[in-house]
Amino acid sequence: AQSVAQPEDQVNVAEGNPLTVKCTYSVSGNPYLFWYVQYPNRGLQFLLKYITGDNLVKGSYGFEAEFNKSQTSFHLKKPSALVSDSALYFCAVTKGDSNYQLIWGAGTKLIIKP
């Protein structure tokens, strides 16, 4: 079965430190990968995506993600965390045979402490 795993329910980071939110996937074919962020009581917002090319993708708010095909991972990173980065982060991957459907991770709550 195709799946996306975000192995950490919650990640705690001190402000100013680097952060990593992990995502691994198991899907058929060559997937496209996405990261979204959800602030409290809001809808999801697109952060960045990997389609092809350079394995390091840069996105909004200083976030970047590294695609690793051999490890089937797409970890979200930021060099220096801000308190305002505290939110729920979702990884999503295109379903192998569909132009429309995405497979979503369960989400990781990121808490940045001052």
Next chain:
Amino acid sequence: NAGVTQTPKFQVLKTGQSMTLQCAQDMNHNSMYWYRQDPGMGLRLIYYSASEGTTDKGEVPNGYNVSRLNKREFSLRLESAAPSQTSVYFCASRLGRGRSTEAFFGQGTRLTVV
């Protein structure tokens, strides 16, 4: 720009009641989606519409119906609400039919069925 607008934002229903969740987008997007979000489960696709005039079942369609009224509007109907349908519902839209386009989300409808 309004983006994706959902109404209502909150709703409490009694078991067996019916209701329609409304969604409209002003970005001229082709495809539209209805998801539900439950704690620890990420997003699950209920129905989607690849283009005006077409609708397809997603991962969890039972108990729901949809209508793609025109290119802008995509509604979700609960004919006989059940407590298991207590959830946060999100509407989303994407520009094209390609797998690489990101989704834009509404702010969500928090539905409680008692």
